Amino acid sequence: MDEQDVEILKAVAEVGEPSPKAIEAETGIPKSTVHYRLEKLRENGIIEDELFNLDLEAIGLNLTVITEVMADYEEDYHEEVGEQLSAIPGVNQVYFTMGDTDFIVIAHLSSREMVEELVVAYEGIDAIQRTSTNFAITTIKNERIPFRNYDLDTLKDIVMDD
Numbered sequence: 503m504d505e506q507d508v509e510i511l512k513a514v515a516e517v518g519e520p521s522p523k524a525i526e527a528e529t530g531i532p533k534s535t536v537h538y539r540l541e542k543l544r545e546n547g548i549i550e551d552e553l554f555n556l557d558l559e560a561i562g563l564n565l566t567v568i569t570e571v572m573a574d575y576e577e578d579y580h581e582e583v584g585e586q587l588s589a590i591p592g593v594n595q596v597y598f599t600m601g602d603t604d605f606i607v608i609a610h611l612s613s614r615e616m617v618e619e620l621v622v623a624y625e626g627i628d629a630i631q632r633t634s635t636n637f638a639i640t641t642i643k644n645e646r647i648p649f650r651n652y653d654l655d656t657l658k659d660i661v662m663d664d
């Protein structure tokens with residue numbers, strides 16, 4: 503990636519859509535160049551898809567549940583347990599971690615009944631020893647596009663080819 507690619511990705515993050523016209527307005531890079539570069543970024547796997555950001559509370563998924571999962575250690579357990587955790591309805595993020603906790607699981611749910619179903623699903627996974635589940639009371643920051651957390655110069659330092 504070069505400087506223009508980084509500028510385009512930063513503009514997509516800021517504008518919220520990969521529209522060549524909107525990116526041209528944000529960056530001054532010609533629309534045809536933006537279009538060509540977006541296609542290359544897709545071909546190279548940098549841009550994976552065209553996402554619609556949803557307000558989860560507005561659609562009824564107003565409970566964010568964060569669970570620490572401790573599991574029995576076995577060869578490749580992280581893959582098997584991770585897949586089982588990922589298959590639970592409402593779970594949308596599963597992280598295999600280092601330290602006292604084996605997995606961090608984040609679910610967005612609509613009711614206490616769904617939380618209870620989540621806990622029952624955890625209990626149904628034999629390799630899980632223990633869980634610690636927390637409710638988020640207030641979301642302070644939930645940036646779905648990490649590029650927004652960096653200024654353009656820092657992004658260039660991080661992602662540009664030397």
